[in-house]
Amino acid sequence: xxxxxxxxxxxxxxxxxxxxxxxxxxxxxxxxxxxxxxxxxxxxxxxxxxxxxxxxxxxxxxxxxxxxxxxxxxxxxxxxxxxxxxxxxxxxxxxxxxxxxxxxxxxxxxxx
Numbered sequence: 001x002x003x004x005x006x007x008x009x010x011x012x013x014x015x016x017x018x019x020x021x022x023x024x025x026x027x028x029x030x031x032x033x034x035x036x037x038x039x040x041x042x043x044x045x046x047x048x049x050x051x052x053x054x055x056x057x058x059x060x061x062x063x064x065x066x067x068x069x070x071x072x073x074x075x076x077x078x079x080x081x082x083x084x085x086x087x088x089x090x091x092x093x094x095x096x097x098x099x100x101x102x103x104x105x106x107x108x109x110x111x112x
Contacts, residue, residue, distance in 0.1 A: 006056075007059070028071055038050060038057060
């Protein structure tokens with residue numbers, strides 16, 4: 001099987017399903033960590049065909065060591081990004097958080 005027909009290998013840490021902006025990590029996260037079936041994943045991402053989902057899973061199964069490292073790197077990067085966002089929220093997000101807190105406070109005061 002020639003995986004270049006199914007994937008765009010943009011960089012060592014960026015493998016996309018050909019014709020989509022969806023990376024293999026998206027499909028594999030659902031498959032490995034959320035234990036979803038290929039059919040369930042295809043329903044979550046209807047722009048993907050069932051064959052594309054199965055091919056992504058097959059790619060993982062045939063390349064477990066390197067793809068597991070790829071996924072771990074992606075998870076580490078994702079956690080790092082979430083920490084940075086929490087430590088430095090966008091001003092608009094911070095305003096929304098304050099508005100929500102104020103509304104909740106008002107609801108308690110007024111017994112709503």
